Amino acid sequence: MSITDDAALSLWKYSDSLGSLPEEYKDLPDEERIERTREAKKAVEDETVILGHNYQRHSVTRHADFLGDSLQLSKQAANADAEHVIFCGVTFMAETADIVTDESQKVILPSMEASCPMAGMAENIQVDDAWEELTSVVDAHDVIPVTYVNSYASLKAFTAENGGSCCTSSNAERVFDWALDEGEKIFFTPDKHLAHNTLHKLGYGEDDYVVWDPWEPELGGNTPEEVEDATFILWEGFCQVHERFTGDDVDEIHEMHPDADVIVHPECRREVVEKADYNGSTSTIIETVENAPEGSKWSIGTEIHLVKRLARENPNKEIFGLCGEECMDCNAMRQIDPDFLLYALEELAEGNVVNHIEVDENDKRLAQDALDRMLSI
């Protein structure tokens, strides 16, 4: 595995932009692009901060001022005085940054097609319909919506409107505890695996939840009794990178590398989390690996570019992915490529704000409430 090169593309031409990147930025030689990015960044450094998510490629993160997971980055954005926040991540993260920053601050998302498909799995119309159906069978006051931050602002707004809270992979257990104090049931969107793993951590089991499939005609594919009995209602949604890891992958690593520890993200399936040696958010993964003894061996179940970065930064340890490179590559994150970053920076240097992310006023207000609630728990 090359630790500096971006993961290789396969057949699918998913890095094409069909016109949204001006011609002149395509196919620049690496050196030129790096140089120009440094210059443009310098030209605007007084009013600009560049945030890079942990899943971003090296070719992008090398230019970032701060790296982190989505919550850490949002906090950075809130604390930053910078007029322009360039968010190298996916759309919902840029939205969150827009929500937590001041009116005067502008959030820029280098590519407008960097949309997390999991966030898109909970279409607002579907969630509204589901809520209506659900609350015709159980009392709305008993159900607390909990929404993973990997969601669009409009879903966070829905959550706030119905008395719920957001959560991250780090604070999910705490938020679940809070929710079960407030009410009897949790309606969790959009990632079923995170919820599944979290409810197990809290001591619940397989009989305590149902999965709500929005494509099923009635009650998400459940009977009224099932819904009434369930403590957790999990939306049928998942991260398709984390979904690719299987229990077999973990078994294989344990067999071939008995001295390696497997650490995975809780967006992985339950069987993977159960078999792994550790699990946690990207910041937990980073911390665990960084604090591990020299010479330790780690197989990591999360997006490949974070794995590469950890390998770069910890040359005295052996670090590799849980399965092959192509399978661990997040296409949405990949839409933020160094050409787009350069384009955004150079435009900014000329006084043009391109690819500006702005959340609708109403959604913003409510989504802020949902985030605030999470932070207060």
Added chain:
Amino acid sequence: MKTDVLVIGSGIAGCSAALSASDEGADVTLVTKAKKPEESNTKYAQGGIPKLSSGESADEFVNDVIQAGAGESDRDSVEVLVKEGTQAVEKVLIDEVGVEFDRDEDGFDLAREGAHSNRRVLHNGDATGKAIQKALLSRAEDADIDVLEAHMALELLGGEDAGAVKGALVRSVEDDDVKAITAGATVLATGGIGDVYGHTSNPDGTTGDGVAMAALAGAEVDDMEFVQFHPTVHAEKEYLLSEALRGEGALLVDANGERFMPEYHEKAELGPRDVVATAVDERRKEMGEVYLDLSPVFENTDFEEAFPTAYDNLTDEELESQRVPVKPAEHFLCGGIVVDDNGRTSIPCLYAAGETACSGVHGANRLASTSLLEGLTWGLRAGEDAANNLADFDEQVPDVDEFNGEMPDRFCDAKFDRLQSIMWKNVGIRRSEEGLEEAKFQLQRLRGEVKSYARGRLSPDLYALRNAVIVGLLITDAALENEESVGCHRRISS
């Protein structure tokens, strides 16, 4: 698998290309994602196919096309359409293929359609497309053309940095079978874009696959903002009520039974499509329903005989009242993949013909019934040119791996709903800058999501969705760039 000429699409353009390539001695493989190759837009074309009528000069027909196109058509291409098209209809469709067109005592019965200055449209009842489709396919079978139905082309091989297009990756719509078809020339004839809008006269499955695949491969695409909305599609059942009905006297009336077209255009009901479509749309918004009053047609013709399909579709109530509720719906894409008069695109070894191509004939608005003619003319030319300029490529073996095939069953339905509602609301008959910007933002978001899914999966539904979203984006971009109202593209202030 290797072949000389790979044709994607089995309508009039695809079949014509396949036949003419085969006539030149090439090995031809024709793939279609439809389960039955006769399922195509061509099959559902009702009006007919025009040719020069005896006693009229080519200029008259040429001028009709150019005028309908709001002056934006390419005159040379229109002359090819009219002159060669007429020859193609006579020599190929009538003589060689043996399509049966209606006759009267004096010869062929030629109908008159909106904005044509003469009667020149050949037809077979009011189901001309069906007759043409059937005859062409039968001929293709006789010519030993390899027809691979229920197979969808997912990606073009080559293109972009690789230069020429070398064939396509196709996948069965019924099982997991995936194969790469290497071809010395590839012809895209994939038809319409109806599913991008939802309300459409097109049959299911029209997701603009050709335009999307060509654009992704780097081919030049143009005139995408010129999307025709047919003014009279049945408001509930969405079947097309042919222009020919208005040609025989049918009138448009509002909920009060009053005509309104004379206010909008001097030719009233026979005015150009975009004028009629906008008028119907506006009246519907103001007054609820708009009806097509068929009573003049009942008076002037033997309705059942002249319009058997339309007659069969009428309910008892509609037969009584002699009127049907209508609405406008997406009908035809005038733009598409840019081609020259031989159907060549901007990428070597890639051709396009029919609705998916932008040949320059339609300009900003297509003249009624000329799409079958365009498909025929460019299809024949493309097939011939392709067969005579075959490249020789090594058999392509792409790296194809399905990582995680599972998708919720009706996943794509939800995404299509979202796409269609965005398109109809913001990129429909009338477009504002604000609406278009909003559409662009939403579509980019949707595209990003779909790209993620399409990678590592080979599901045909997903690729159809991907294609539809790309077509939506191309239309939106073109509509944003063209700030003037011309032809069927209407820009309004917010």
